[in-house]
Amino acid sequence: MNKIYGEGETAVHALKDVSFSIKRGELLLIVGSSGSGKSTLLNMIGLLDRPTSGKIFLDGTETTTLNDNKISSFRNSKLGFVFQFANLLSDLTVLENILLPRKIQRTDKNAIDDAKKLLRTVGLEKQMNNRANKISGGQAQRAAIARGLINNPSIVLADEPTGNLDSVTAEIIVQLMKSLVKKLGQTFIIVTHDKHQFGDVDRVITIKDGRAFEEEEPKGMEVAAT
Amino acid sequence: MDYRVHLAKRMLTNKKGSLIGAVLAVSIGILVIHVNFVIFQGLYDAIVRDLKDYRFADILVTNEEDYIDKNDIALINWFERIPGVEAAASRMDSSASINATSNGKKTEEFRIPVVGVDPLRDTRVSTIHDTVGDGQFVFARNSIVLGSRIARDLGGVQVGDDVKLKFVDKFGVDKIKRFVVTGITSSAGGQGLDGSVVVHIDTLRSLLERPDETGAILVKLNDPTKAVEIKDFFLRSFPTDDFKAETIEESAEAQLSGFRSGIALINLIGYFGMMSSAFAIVTIQMMLVSSKTREIGIMRAIGAKRKDILILFMVQGLIIGAIGAGVGTALGLAYTFYAKETKMQFEGSLALEVTYNWEKIIQTALTSFALAIVASIYPAFRATRLLPVEAMRTV
Ligand SMILES: Nc1ncnc2c1ncn2[C@@H]1O[C@H](COP(=O)(O)OP(=O)(O)O)[C@@H](O)[C@H]1O
Ligand SMILES: [Mg+2]
Numbered sequence: 001m002n003k004i005y006g007e008g009e010t011a012v013h014a015l016k017d018v019s020f021s022i023k024r025g026e027l028l029l030i031v032g033s034s035g036s037g038k039s040t041l042l043n044m045i046g047l048l049d050r051p052t053s054g055k056i057f058l059d060g061t062e063t064t065t066l067n068d069n070k071i072s073s074f075r076n077s078k079l080g081f082v083f084q085f086a087n088l089l090s091d092l093t094v095l096e097n098i099l100l101p102r103k104i105q106r107t108d109k110n111a112i113d114d115a116k117k118l119l120r121t122v123g124l125e126k127q128m129n130n131r132a133n134k135i136s137g138g139q140a141q142r143a144a145i146a147r148g149l150i151n152n153p154s155i156v157l158a159d160e161p162t163g164n165l166d167s168v169t170a171e172i173i174v175q176l177m178k179s180l181v182k183k184l185g186q187t188f189i190i191v192t193h194d195k196h197q198f199g200d201v202d203r204v205i206t207i208k209d210g211r212a213f214e215e216e217e218p219k220g221m222e223v224a225a226t
Numbered sequence: 227m228d229y230r231v232h233l234a235k236r237m238l239t240n241k242k243g244s245l246i247g248a249v250l251a252v253s254i255g256i257l258v259i260h261v262n263f264v265i266f267q268g269l270y271d272a273i274v275r276d277l278k279d280y281r282f283a284d285i286l287v288t289n290e291e292d293y294i295d296k297n298d299i300a301l302i303n304w305f306e307r308i309p310g311v312e313a314a315a316s317r318m319d320s321s322a323s324i325n326a327t328s329n330g331k332k333t334e335e336f337r338i339p340v341v342g343v344d345p346l347r348d349t350r351v352s353t354i355h356d357t358v359g360d361g362q363f364v365f366a367r368n369s370i371v372l373g374s375r376i377a378r379d380l381g382g383v384q385v386g387d388d389v390k391l392k393f394v395d396k397f398g399v400d401k402i403k404r405f406v407v408t409g410i411t412s413s414a415g416g417q418g419l420d421g422s423v424v425v426h427i428d429t430l431r432s433l434l435e436r437p438d439e440t441g442a443i444l445v446k447l448n449d450p451t452k453a454v455e456i457k458d459f460f461l462r463s464f465p466t467d468d469f470k471a472e473t474i475e476e477s478a479e480a481q482l483s484g485f486r487s488g489i490a491l492i493n494l495i496g497y498f499g500m501m502s503s504a505f506a507i508v509t510i511q512m513m514l515v516s517s518k519t520r521e522i523g524i525m526r527a528i529g530a531k532r533k534d535i536l537i538l539f540m541v542q543g544l545i546i547g548a549i550g551a552g553v554g555t556a557l558g559l560a561y562t563f564y565a566k567e568t569k570m571q572f573e574g575s576l577a578l579e580v581t582y583n584w585e586k587i588i589q590t591a592l593t594s595f596a597l598a599i600v601a602s603i604y605p606a607f608r609a610t611r612l613l614p615v616e617a618m619r620t621v
Contacts, residue, residue, distance in 0.1 A: 039618060048527055048614040069531050075614070076529020083617055089521050091236040103229040104529045147528070159618060 001054030003040050003210075014040040015051070016210040022155070022203075025185040027178065031195045032207035038191040039159055041207060045189060046079055046157045047071050059154055076104050080148025082158035087144035088132035094139075095119070095128040098147045105151060118146040122176060138169035145176060149186065156180075158190045162197060174198055230534055234541035241514060245546070248510045252550020252594050253557055255503035259496040259590050260558025264565045266492045268578030270485055274478060275579045276417035279353040282477040283444035284453050287460070290468040293318070293439035302347070305445050308459070310452045315347035318427050318441035320434060322391040326380045333380050339422040340391070342430030342441070351446040354411065357418045361385035361409030364424050370405035371424040374412035383407055391423075396435040403433060415576025450474075500594060504601040507546060511605035515539065515612075522609055523616025532610040539609050543602025547595040555591045 003015040014037045022028050032038050043049040044056060047063055056063050058078055063071065080101075081087075088097045095115055102111040119125045122142040127135050132143065141161055148156045158177070162170035174197050180186045181202075195204060206213045238245045278284065287301070288294065294301075298316040305314040320342070325335040345364050349355050355363040364371050370389060377383045385407050393401045411419050431437050447453060453473040460471050475482075515522070522535055559582075564570070566580035 043615055043618060046527070048618065069533075072526065072529050072531045075527060081524075081527050081617070083524075083527075085619075086520060087524065089233070089524060091233060091240050091521075096232075100229065100525075101528045104525075104534065 001044060001051045001056065003037075003044060003049075004052045005040075014210050015044070018207075018210075018212040019054075020205060020212060020214060022187065022189065024154070024187055025181065026202045027181045027188045027190065029195055029198055029201050029204045030189065030191045030207060031193065031204060034193060036207040037210040038193075038207050040210075041212070042157055042159050042189065042191050045155070046081060047075050076101055077151055078154045080145075080151070080153040080156035082141065082144040082148055082156065082161045084160040084163045086140070088140055088147075090131065090133035092132055093129050094124060094132055094135060094143050097132050097143060098128075098150055101147060101151045111150070115146070115150060118149055121180075122146045136169075137165050138172060141165065141169075141173050142176065145173075145180070149180070149184075155187045155189055158188065160191055160193065162192070162194075170197060230538045231541050234538050234545060237514065237518065237538075238542055238545055241517075244510050244514055245549075248507050248546040248598075249550045249553055251503040251506035251510070252547060252598055253554030255496075255500040256551065256554025256590055256594050257557045257561065258499045259493075260554075260561055260587070262492050262496050263583065263586065264562050264570070264578065264580055266489050267583070268565065268570070268580050269576075270482070270489060271579035271581065272415065272576045273417055273485065274474060274482065276413065276415060276576060277478045277481060278474045280357070280413065280418045281352075282472075282474050283351045284447040284450050284474055285445040285457050285460070285471055286474075286477045287443040287445065287469055287471045288441070290470050292468075293436060293441055294443070294469070295439050296467060297438065298440040298443065301440075301443055304463075305443070305460070308456060310447055310449050310456060312446045312448045313347065313350035314443055314445045315351040316344050316427055316440045316443055317348070318342035318430050318434075318439075320393065320430060320441075322393045322423075324376065324380065324389055324391050324423065326383050326387060326389045335392075336379065338376055340393075340430065341419060341422050341424050342427035343424055344427050348444075351444040354419055354424070357411045357413040358409035359412055361407070363409055364426050365408065367426050367429045368403075368405050369408040369426070371409040371411050371419075372407055373418075373420040373422050374410055375421045376423055377407075377410050385409060389423075391425075393433045395433060399435075401433045403429070413576070414571065417576065500597060503550075503594065504597040507543070507598050507601035508604060511539065511543065511602050512608065514542065515605050515609045518609075519612055519616050520619060522612045523614055523619070526612070526614035527617040535610045535612075536606050539606030540599065540602055543599045543606070546602075547598025550598055551591040551595040554594060555587060558587070558590075 001015060001018050002013070005012040005014055018041060030038050030041060044051050050064060058074065063074060066074065088094070089100070092100070098115045098118060099108055099111050102108040116125065116128070119128050122145055124139060124142050124146065127139055132140065135143070145156070162173050165173065177188055177190065181188055190198070192198065204215060206215065302314040302316065305311050320340045321337055322340050323335045324338050326333050343364060349363070358371055372383060372389070380389065383389060387407045388404055389407060390402060390404050393403070395401050405425065411424065413420055431439065447456065457471045457473055461469060525535065562580060562582060565578060569577045570580065571577040
């Protein structure tokens with residue numbers, strides 16, 4: 001897959017022949033320095049943007065040829081998103097935010113119980129009726145994770161989910177995601193520029209200048225980096 | 227509740243400033259139209275009312291080119307037998323030169339319109355007798371009621387004073403007669419006979435040597451909406467006479483046509499006001515959309531379709547339109563009520579004839595409501611063009 005932003009002289013070749021696959025239940029880290037193309041890659045996988053060339057298969061469906069409505073439905077039912085900043089709709093409560101993907105899917109009949117269960121899992125049941133802009137950054141990330149899980153997606157995508165948090169709170173979020181991989185078998189793709197935070201993970205892909213490198217031995221990379 | 231409607235409501239209630247701004251834009255647009263209507267239509271209707279009450283009644287019967295020579299009592303009886311007719315009375319218009327002697331000094335002579343009335347019948351078709359603030363209405367053959375402007379021009383003639391009028395009769399002969407001033411008439415807004423004098427119709431007839439002639443028959447109806455019907459019936463019933471019969475709208479046409487184009491202009495300004503309200507809404511909605519760029523991105527990222535975003539902002543427009551139309555109409559009605567209850571008038575002018583024109587009120591409310599929705603189309607469309615990657619923006 002390739003992604004080129006812009007045209008002509010100002011064109012940026014953000015992803016160059018990137019190719020990989022991910023299995024169900026894996027936690028995949030995408031690492032790399034700032035501007036290397038991590039977010040661009042996540043946008044492609046998350047169907048938020050289209051690649052300039054190449055194909056993306058999700059649960060066996062080739063997604064790059066789908067129309068906007070189909071892709072929206074795909075994002076809604078097969079993907080969950082955790083962003084770095086302001087993940088939630090500030091006009092809604094925490095609970096309403098978590099229910100939103102179900103409402104969009106129109107399967108929100110008995111969704112409240114599911115939402116409350118997820119709120120317990122991420123430890124936010126006390127804050128569920130707070131306005132989303134009245135909770136802390138760490139709580140907002142946990143709420144975003146809960147929202148990301150409500151539609152039982154195939155993959156949860158997170159772009160620097162701890163980038164905006166202090167180290168203690170960041171650690172809580174990291175452990176939460178790792179435990180979700182273990183307990184629920186939930187697939188995660190997480191972009192970070194600080195892989196140490198995550199300790200041992202299933203796989204790591206390093207992006208450098210738009211090219212992806214996969215190392216079987218993340219620890220070896222670490223040595224190489226120092 | 228549909229999440230889009232719910233979210234639209236929340237977004238607006240959390241942005242009170244924008245909501246209030248947008249609602250004010252709509253409601254002020256409506257209020258301006260109501261105020262314009264109360265004042266200018268009220269003034270117009272007041273003028274129509276006064277012209278009708280003082281000069282023309284509901285139907286005015288005259289002769290095509292001369293005085294009516296048919297017996298006036300017979301005509302009055304004919305009218306008063308028709309259901310829907312309340313009363314009829316004769317009048318006669320002429321002119322004369324007037325002068326008075328005040329403090330032993332003779333005033334300069336000038337020409338004035340003279341209105342001859344049948345004192346008993348006239349009070350049933352016209353309220354001109356009520357405008358006699360000082361003294362009383364014409365009652366005797368030699369009594370005269372002066373319009374307030376005439377009394378002033380004569381150097382402050384008062385009730386009880388004498389005035390002298392010089393007429394030219396049917397045969398071109400001068401006729402001079404002395405009258406006793408029994409009253410001074412003055413009407414708010416001056417649509418009455420402030421610039422004329424009123425005498426007994428029979429006095430005028432004999433002075434003009436026209437004993438069996440009549441200037442006009444004023445017909446007052448119980449139900450003014452029947453005016454055209456009764457007028458037509460009258461004209462059909464007297465096909466060979468040269469009668470001319472006009473409803474108040476027709477007889478007052480000369481005085482009113484200019485005013486009507488004025489009202490049309492004012493209405494146009496009102497509709498421009500509404501248009502500017504619509505532009506205000508476009509601006510406010512554009513601001514709302516751009517302040518929600520990231521949120522729209524998040525919604526798109528978690529699966530909302532373009533259509534959902536469109537609906538969200540169209541519902542916002544609908545809410546703004548509904549509240550604005552409600553508030554604006556309420557304010558407009560409050561103003562109308564106030565104007566009606568206080569018999570609003572402007573500094574010595576005539577009291578406005580305030581009416582509730584429900585058709586116009588509803589039409590104005592619906593138009594503003596619809597405009598608010600139309601004004602939301604472009605911002606809502608712009609919102610649908612925002613990309614899901616907006617959610618990822620790091621700044
Ligand atoms: N919308 C865009 N238009 C043009 N260039 C972009 C756009 N988004 C990202 N880029 C460029 O693509 C490259 C990769 O960016 P990004 O994927 O955001 O990097 P990372 O997330 O690893 O910091 C950068 O050079 C960046 O300037
Ligand atoms: Mg990035």
